Amino acid sequence: MxxxxxxxxxxxxxxxxxxxxxxxxxxxxxxxxxxxxxxxxxxxxxxxxxxxxxxxxxxxxxxxxxxxxxxxxxxxxxxxxxxxxxxxxxxxxxxxxxxxxxxxxxxxxxxxxxxxxxxxxxxxxxxxxxxxxxxxxxxxxxxxxxxxxxxxxxxxxxxxxxxxxxxxxxxxxxxxxxxxxxxxxxxxxxxxxxxxxxxxxxxDDGDRKRYLDLYKTNPRRAKVSCDGDWGVSEGLVFEDNVHMEDFDIMQKITECGQTSFGLDYGFGNDPTAFVAVAIDEEHKKLWIYDEMYAHHQTTPQTAEWIINHGYQNAHILADSANPERTQQLVDIGIINADSVQKTRVEAGIDQLWQYQIYVHPHCKNIWNEFNNYVFDTDKIGNTLNVPKDENNHAIDALRYAMRPFMQNYDNAVSVKWNEQYRIGEQMGVNY
CATH class of the missing domain: 3.40.50.300 (P-loop containing nucleotide triphosphate hydrolases)
Structure with a gap:
């Protein structure tokens, strides 16, 4: 034809x-x-x-x-x-x-x-x-x-x-x-x-203007989103210790023997992010195997996702900036949700630098963040020792999940986590 x-x-x-x-x-x-x-x-x-x-x-x-x-x-x-x-x-x-x-x-x-x-x-x-x-x-x-x-x-x-x-x-x-x-x-x-x-x-003119405005508000992002240039590489917070690998999830959880779960609450344009990770503490390796990344999601909707994916009994370490949302999760049935004891962002990043981090291919949002999370710059472009507060919601959830493995963490919480949520207790979870 x-x-x-x-x-x-x-x-x-x-x-x-x-x-x-x-x-x-x-x-x-x-x-x-x-x-x-x-x-x-x-x-x-x-x-x-x-x-x-x-x-x-x-x-x-x-x-x-x-x-x-x-x-x-x-x-x-x-x-x-x-x-x-x-x-x-x-x-x-x-x-x-x-x-x-x-x-x-x-x-x-x-x-x-x-x-x-x-x-x-x-x-x-x-x-x-x-x-x-x-x-x-x-x-x-x-x-x-x-x-x-x-x-x-x-x-x-x-x-x-x-x-x-x-x-x-x-x-x-x-x-x-x-x-x-x-x-x-x-x-x-x-x-x-x-x-x-x-x-x-x-x-339309409105769409075109939004792209052109990006050159003023975020010129680094404009080079990618507007010009089609390759993504950010200069100034990445995580460069050499993050890898994408297609691993067998249940096998890796069994080998590691322990898992942890973090939750960062979103609001407005910021997403709510959940991360599940298996921890090989002996060899200093993290295996990120599941994620949630949702915009404009209410706390009941977050609870629904957690329940539907089998994490309702997991010890979820959540953003302490919103304790009322964590309590709402508990009231709905996520009984082991806790507000995490926060540390400075730099301390959490330093902790993550000590591990080789492996990301399962279906966790594309945290992979995207790892490849776009950069150090901030001053007005003339000099790189500062402070990460820019963008592209970090799933990474923040990972920091919360790793809080029990940081030195001087509350021993009672750590013992509770290790006793209740080692791999033998996780086999009923849907991965």
């Missing part, structure tokens, strides 16, 4: 080369509101209708995040083309089928990597992969697994295989930078671009 369209009318400028590119790796790093996901969705719907031999595999780090992101974007693109009658939508899987040829758009997650290499299609070839929010993928090895899913020759005259990678700017130490953007180390057969909100003609 030949479809005539104007790219400018559909998505505006900034993506002409990307739209037509046929390199094996097609990569776009985009700032906020840069249209990268919407443009990619339009492009794949157009391609499915144009190339009857092609099927698409859409990947997120966790399969359950596809339904509210990539699937919805592709359904939107179908509507944008006014071709709803040509597609069969199955949101429960999810899956999309192009009815004239039987071509499929398949959605999967990297949480089940072995199943990716065995995907087969009955019509045509599995020719394309779209990796959305690729910064969530912790290693380049996972990319190689996806390459294997589209192995083999395609016997069509105009055929091409391609892996499309889309993501927001991330820390410059992330594997995406060296793999696709650094001249000396980038993969062969790669097309990579950076796009920004400036190529999004559909933003």
């Amino acid at each position: 030949e479809l005539k369209l104007s790219l400018k009318e559909l998505v505006g400028g900034g993506y002409y080369d990307y739209w037509h590119d046929k390199h094996f790796y097609r990569v776009v790093k985009g700032s906020r509101a840069s249209k990268k996901s919407k443009t990619t969705a339009l492009n794949f719907i157009y391609r499915i209708m144009k190339y009857p031999w092609a099927n698409l595999l859409v990947i997120r780090r966790f399969s359950n995040t596809n339904r509210q992101s990539t699937y919805e974007d592709l359904v939107w693109a179908i509507s944008r083309f006014h071709v709803e009658h040509l597609f069969k939508l199955n949101p429960s899987l999810p899956e999309i089928i192009y009815k004239p040829t039987g071509q499929r758009i398949i959605f999967r997650g990297l949480d089940k990597p072995l199943k990716l290499t065995s995907i087969t299609v009955s019509k045509g070839y599995l020719a394309w992969v779209w990796i959305e929010e690729a910064y969530e993928i912790e290693s380049e090895d996972k990319l190689e697994t996806l390459s294997e899913s589209i192995r083999g020759r395609i016997d069509e005259p105009d055929a091409f295989k391609q892996i499309t990678v889309t993501f927001n700017p991330w820390n410059e130490h992330h594997w995406l930078k060296r793999t696709f953007f650094d001249e000396k180390t980038r993969k062969a057969d790669t097309f990579a671009i950076t796009t920004t909100f400036r190529c999004n003609e559909w933003l």
